[in-house]
Amino acid sequence: MSSPDIELADRNVSPIRGFALVAAKINSDSDKTTTIYRRFDELSARNLLFYQAELAELEDDLKQLDDEDRVANDKTSEACQRDWRSFEIHANGVNGTEVRAREKEKMELVMKIREKLEKYHAALAAHRLLLQSPLASKSTLRALRNWFFNNSAGTKDGDRAAQLWGASSNIFSDPHDLVALRVPADQDRFSSFIHHNFGVFFQTASPDGRTTYTSEAAIARFIAILSTILAAVLLFGSIISLYVVKSDKALLGMLSAWTVLFAACVGLLTNARRDQVFAATAAYAAVLVVFISGNLGGTTPASITLGNCTCTGT
Structure with missing residues (x-):
């Protein structure tokens, strides 16, 4: 028997495709920002409605049993309504006790309600968590979608055969x-x-060479360095400029300009809330006011007139 052609065998081996290929693509991003999946909002809503309707029917059945229990006069029934241990004994026949059909029916209903209620609450919590989860980045989603449909040009009508078939x-x-x-x-x-306008400077090629990834870690490092420099400029730049200027009107104008610039940086470049923006701006302005109110700028001592006496601060 002749040995197989190794080179021919290599050419006949097909690369991974379908679900395996899509999974490998999702996992190839080191930042894991391509872990994007459907939430199935409509199906989740319908599933919750089904749970809700089923529980409503079970609740109605339990209320009917409760109404029947109210007119029961025997002591065993009253004990089962007041004591869980008695209810369990007569429903399950513990220690040779005769099983009461009515209590058994009610116990089965209670256990069914418990099971369905736990699943319903778990589904509610999961759906709530998904609704509060962040949406996928538009650029990441666009790149992943173009790859999924083999749309290398990224054009509107450039979609080809999808990586997965059917639904x-x-x-x-x-x-x-x-x-x-x-x-x-x-x-x-x-x-x-930075990501949307200068992300090209932080891109790396994917293993398949068909797409590029924007390194979020690199962007984070760049933002940290740039933010540190900007914070230093806002603080020391304002102090130096206010120290150099001698005119009172110029001081007030520069104080206002630096305060507005600081508020704009905090409000536009960060996710700070309005109260945080006001607090940070007030603290920044207070520092500058304290600085220009002293004698560091070479101003003359303040004079205060009290009646016929004039007091000069030193």
């Missing part, structure tokens, strides 16, 4: 039904601005 070919159709399991830690406005 799975529509997984990226509705961006509002998608959830990103992981998003970059720093999602402030400054980081988003």
Whole structure:
């Protein structure tokens, strides 16, 4: 028997495709920002409605049993209504006790309600968590979708055959039904601005060479350095400029300009809330006011007139 042609065998081996290829693509991003999946909002809503309707029917059945228990006069029935141990004994026949059909029926109903209620609450919590999860980045979703449809040009009508067939070919159709399991830690406005406008400087090629990834870690380092420099400029730049200027009107004008610039930086470049913006701006302005009210700028001592006496501060 002749040995197989190794070179021919290598040419006949097909690369991974389908679900294996899509999974490898999602896992190839070191930042894991491509872990994007459908939430199935409509199905989740319908599932919750089904749970809700089923529990409503079970609740109605339990209320009917409670209404019947109110008119029961025997002591055993009253004990089962007041004591869980008695209820359990007569429902399950513990220690040779005769099983009462009515109590057994009620116990089965209670256990069924408990099981369904736990599943319903778990589904509610999971759906709430998904709704509060951040949406996928538009640029990441666009790149992943173009790869999924072999749209190398990224044009509107450039979609080709999808990586997955059947109903799975529509997984990226509705961006509002998608959830990103992981998003970059720093999602402030400054980081988003750098990512969308200068992300090309932080890109690395993917292993397949067909797409590029924007390194969120590199952007985070760049933002940290730039933010440190900007904070230093806002503090020391304002102090130096206010120290050099001698005119009172110029001092007030520069104080206002530096305060407005600081408020704009905090409000536009970060995700600070309004109260945080006001607090930070007030603290910054207070530091500058204290600085210009002293004698560091070479101003003359303040004079205060009390009646016929004039007191000069030293």
